[in-house]
Amino acid sequence: MPSKPLLSQHPELSAVHVYLIGLALGCATGVDFWASAMMGVAGTHIRGGVHASPEDFLWALTSYAAAAVVANLMLRRLAHDISYRGFTLAGLVIAAAGAALCALSRNPLELALARAVQGFGAGGLFAASRIIIQLAAAREERRPLFIGFNIGSMGLPAAAPWVTAQLVESADWQMVFVLQAAIALVTLIFVLATYPPRLTRTLAPWDVDYHAMDWVTVVLFGIGSLVLLHGLGDLRFYEFASSPSVAITPVAGVAFFVVGIAHLRRHPDPWLNPRLLLGRRFLIGLSFYAIYYLLSGLWTYVISTMLQNGLGFTFQTTGTVLSTTSVLGFTAAAAFTLWGTGLPGARRYIALGYLIFAAAAWLLSQRMMPGASIAVILPVLVMQSLTLPFVLMLVAGLTWAEFSVDDFAHGYQFKNIVRQIASAAGTGLASLWLQYDEAIARTQLVASVTVFDFPQVEPAELERLSRLIDQQATLIGTSNLLVLLAFACGVIAIVAVTQRSLK
Numbered sequence: 001m002p003s004k005p006l007l008s009q010h011p012e013l014s015a016v017h018v019y020l021i022g023l024a025l026g027c028a029t030g031v032d033f034w035a036s037a038m039m040g041v042a043g044t045h046i047r048g049g050v051h052a053s054p055e056d057f058l059w060a061l062t063s064y065a066a067a068a069v070v071a072n073l074m075l076r077r078l079a080h081d082i083s084y085r086g087f088t089l090a091g092l093v094i095a096a097a098g099a100a101l102c103a104l105s106r107n108p109l110e111l112a113l114a115r116a117v118q119g120f121g122a123g124g125l126f127a128a129s130r131i132i133i134q135l136a137a138a139r140e141e142r143r144p145l146f147i148g149f150n151i152g153s154m155g156l157p158a159a160a161p162w163v164t165a166q167l168v169e170s171a172d173w174q175m176v177f178v179l180q181a182a183i184a185l186v187t188l189i190f191v192l193a194t195y196p197p198r199l200t201r202t203l204a205p206w207d208v209d210y211h212a213m214d215w216v217t218v219v220l221f222g223i224g225s226l227v228l229l230h231g232l233g234d235l236r237f238y239e240f241a242s243s244p245s246v247a248i249t250p251v252a253g254v255a256f257f258v259v260g261i262a263h264l265r266r267h268p269d270p271w272l273n274p275r276l277l278l279g280r281r282f283l284i285g286l287s288f289y290a291i292y293y294l295l296s297g298l299w300t301y302v303i304s305t306m307l308q309n310g311l312g313f314t315f316q317t318t319g320t321v322l323s324t325t326s327v328l329g330f331t332a333a334a335a336f337t338l339w340g341t342g343l344p345g346a347r348r349y350i351a352l353g354y355l356i357f358a359a360a361a362w363l364l365s366q367r368m369m370p371g372a373s374i375a376v377i378l379p380v381l382v383m384q385s386l387t388l389p390f391v392l393m394l395v396a397g398l399t400w401a402e403f404s405v406d407d408f409a410h411g412y413q414f415k416n417i418v419r420q421i422a423s424a425a426g427t428g429l430a431s432l433w434l435q436y437d438e439a440i441a442r443t444q445l446v447a448s449v450t451v452f453d454f455p456q457v458e459p460a461e462l463e464r465l466s467r468l469i470d471q472q473a474t475l476i477g478t479s480n481l482l483v484l485l486a487f488a489c490g491v492i493a494i495v496a497v498t499q500r501s502l503k
Contacts (some may be wrong), residue, residue, distance in 0.1 A: 006018040013196065017194065022152075025149045028091075028129050032156050038176050041178075049174070052107075060132055061115075065229045067123055070221060081209075094122075095118050102177040154330040159326075162323035188412070220259055221257065231248075288399075288496070303322070304380065307321060317374070321381065351496040352389060353387040353390020356384075356390070389465075
């Protein structure tokens with residue numbers, strides 16, 4: 001007697017083929033995650049390669065994110081004509097071309113434009129892959145697809161920090177983008193070999209009627225996301241007290257979004273339907289999504305800064321630590337996919353995740369001292385990485401419970417737009433906090449040093465003392481921020497328990 005097919009819509013596919021489809025979906029998502037992770041780790045080397053100031057280099061980061069927002073906005077409308085499979089293939093080609101252009105860039109402007117091309121190609125792949133899972137499988141059939149999806153989307157990019165550190169230590173910065181282009185092209189071949197054929201006739205990308213598209217929405221959201229993300233990024237370079245005008249840029253970006261949403265509400269066929277996004281469950285779930293991505297951006301920035309500037313770890317050691325914790329986080333996510341999807345009282349487990357997060361932040365704050373070894377730091381970082389199933393995956397399962405397949409595309413488009421903005425906000429807030437707190441700590445430390453402590457200071461000793469003060473200031477600022485983060489996570493845990501919509 002033949003076994004029951006894993007996908008009722010595609011009974012011709014074997015079990016192995018279904019798992020490979022899930023892996024291909026995850027690898028397509030991983031193209032975006034690889035690009036972001038590698039850029040974050042190798043940013044200093046790339047900035048030196050194109051001779052960019054920190055402010056100029058910021059455009060290379062925000063142009064990618066803003067283009068990704070536009071790609072997510074256009075996703076459903078383009079997929080209607082070329083299918084989500086066609087959108088994925090086109091996105092991979094554009095992402096590979098953008099990465100190649102990045103490798104050829106000679107100045108900050110060329111790099112920013114090339115990163116925009118790369119972001120437009122890669123930025124919508126996560127949403128496209130998740131929507132394909134929703135369309136291809138009934139709820140009870142999705143586990144095999146999610147197993148492969150998690151391996152590709154979380155397991156493979158977990159190696160990105162370590163691979164990037166090894167690459168920039170042994171080769172030129174351009175190789176970072178050459179590898180990104182190669183990953184996109186290999187994934188393209190994998191997708192072509194595994195994705196099931198289109199069930200209905202679709203258009204080729206060059207046959208789409210682009211003139212009929214809602215370009216007003218594209219312009220409003222595109223400019224709004226670029227201005228908002230760049231304004232959030234500017235927080236790391238300017239002190240608000242001396243440059244209050246930096247607040248104008250994010251506010252202007254939000255204004256563009258407000259006008260764009262107002263335009264969508266009046267549009268007869270909106271690309272992103274605001275009316276479908278007002279359900280209580282979705283708004284609460286979206287809030288928890290935003291909290292997770294904001295904290296994720298904040299945590300990544302703080303930990304990288306702390307490991308290198310505070311504890312003096314090498315670039316390669318930092319990459320190894322970040323990859324190790326990412327792999328363990330992926331392991332926890334895989335275990336949840338296999339055994340944890342039916343946990344009762346889900347909101348209590350979300351609260352548990354944030355309590356663990358709070359404990360990890362508090363414990364780490366108590367270990368901020370010069371000379372702290374990896375053996376002291378790593379267990380706490382591992383503890384934080386194990387919160388992933390609770391603070392993200394449970395939220396994902398609950399947020400979309402009431403969405404139909406058709407409405408899911410609208411919701412997931414908007415969720416990924418929020419992801420880009422929340423991650424940038426987390427990085428900007430962490431940078432802003434550390435600027436202020438490190439400046440205060442540095443002033444206090446310098447004031448405590450008197451001429452009687454060092455009656456005859458040699459230049460080398462003075463340089464060593466300056467480095468020590470900077471290191472101590474970083475550790476003090478990091479410790480204070482982690483204490484605040486622990487308190488915030490405790491509050492979020494209390495809020496999670498009270499949310500009866502997430503059950």
